[in-house]
Amino acid sequence: AQSVTQLGSHVSVSEGALVLLRCNYSSSVPPYLFWYVQYPNQGLQLLLKYTTGATLVKGINGFEAEFKKSETSFHLTKPSAHMSDAAEYFCAVSDRGGDDKIIFGKGTRLHILP
């Protein structure tokens, strides 16, 4: 069965510093991979997704993620954190061969320090 592990339920970075949110997946076949962001009292917004092709995926708001098959990872990065990046981030997977339901990780809350 597919699963997603996000390392660190809370991550704090200073404004202007690198953001790195870690995600590892477990799947017999590389799945579709997603990062979603949830701002307080709002729904989930897609940041980026990996389906096929280039393993470095660029998303909205300056975020990007790299699919590493050998490490079964899909870490999310942003070179310079902004106060508006404070939110909860969810890594998610969807099976290529089966139905298209999404399995979410537990989420990482990103705190930005002034």
Added chain:
Amino acid sequence: DSGVTQTPKHLITATGQRVTLRCSPRSGDLSVYWYQQSLDQGLQFLIQYYNGEERAKGNILERFSAQQFPDLHSELNLSSLELGDSALYFCASSVAGGRTQYFGPGTRLTVL
């Protein structure tokens, strides 16, 4: 704005009651998904409908049911409510065969 709408935004009810949550997908999207978000369980997939037919089922309790109507809107029915059913319920939609799901703003259910 994702284009997915959910009503109501907030719902407060008592144990044992029944409620209906409504979702309208983005224009043209045939698939509708329901998720539950709670502090202890995180985000859990409940059920998917595609063009009116049930397509996939997740951790949905027998007290919960859903349907998708000919105009493609969907309703999630929760009955015999328990305190533990208090959560955020999200609806998402996608195009036929698409893997990108667009989420609505959610319905916050509080069971007292």
